[in-house]
Amino acid sequence: MPAQTTAELIDAHLITVQDFPSEGILFRDVTSVYANGEAFASVVDAFASHDWGTVDAVLGIEARGFGIAAAMAYARNVGMVSVRKAGKLPGELLSEDYALEYGTATLEVQPNVLPRGSRVVILDDLLATGGTLAAVVKLAERAGWIVAGIGVVIALDDLGGRAALAGHDILELSSYPAS
Numbered sequence: 001m002p003a004q005t006t007a008e009l010i011d012a013h014l015i016t017v018q019d020f021p022s023e024g025i026l027f028r029d030v031t032s033v034y035a036n037g038e039a040f041a042s043v044v045d046a047f048a049s050h051d052w053g054t055v056d057a058v059l060g061i062e063a064r065g066f067g068i069a070a071a072m073a074y075a076r077n078v079g080m081v082s083v084r085k086a087g088k089l090p091g092e093l094l095s096e097d098y099a100l101e102y103g104t105a106t107l108e109v110q111p112n113v114l115p116r117g118s119r120v121v122i123l124d125d126l127l128a129t130g131g132t133l134a135a136v137v138k139l140a141e142r143a144g145w146i147v148a149g150i151g152v153v154i155a156l157d158d159l160g161g162r163a164a165l166a167g168h169d170i171l172e173l174s175s176y177p178a179s
């Protein structure tokens with residue numbers, strides 16, 4: 001049997017839950033993909049082997065972006081920067097409020113962990129409305145970093161996420177209908 005593609009492995013291991021975390025949301029639970037060794041390795045290899053140009057660091061978004069960002073950073077021998085929900089990081093911070101498919105939130109980053117001019121890849125599990133990733137692009141740019149590209153395991157169709165990130169190189173490993 002030929003080896004499964006990354007998109008096939010994602011599809012084989014993704015769990016979909018209706019009405020989580022609120023009614024009407026079809027929740028795509030990428031943690032079930034991470035839990036399978038072959039699927040997780042395939043996802044990480046796809047991000048790590050992509051041609052992003054020079055990469056100085058990988059930004060991971062809390063919580064489901066952390067694991068993939070750390071693994072890609074290790075594979076590329078570069079740093080990993082945590083972008084966290086409000087109130088979790090100490091010291092000097094930049095903050096951005098944003099809306100996502102099922103609510104609003106605030107993300108924060110420590111701007112002094114990387115020099116201005118650093119080229120960064122931003123990774124997250126899933127692109128829906130794009131509110132989360134657009135907020136992280138703003139944080140990175142306010143910190144003086146150059147966004148080399150954005151990677152997501154899954155993009156949901158028809159929620160406007162790709163348009164919200166127009167102008168950026170987006171690597172989506174698979175895509176699904178939003179409902």
Ligand SMILES: O=P(O)(O)OC[C@H]1O[C@H](OP(=O)(O)OP(=O)(O)O)[C@H](O)[C@@H]1O
Pocket residue numbers: 061062063064065099100101102105124125126127128129130131132133161
């Ligand atoms: O494109 P958007 O509409 O902004 O939605 C995508 C975001 O929503 C989820 O995060 P969530 O805030 O639920 O956080 P979690 O990873 O901590 O569960 C997901 O992990 C993305 O970060």
Ligand SMILES: Nc1ncnc2[nH]cnc12
Pocket residue numbers: 025026027028029100101102126128129156
């Ligand atoms: N439908 C969805 N499934 C999983 N994570 C999400 N984040 C935003 N929308 C989501």
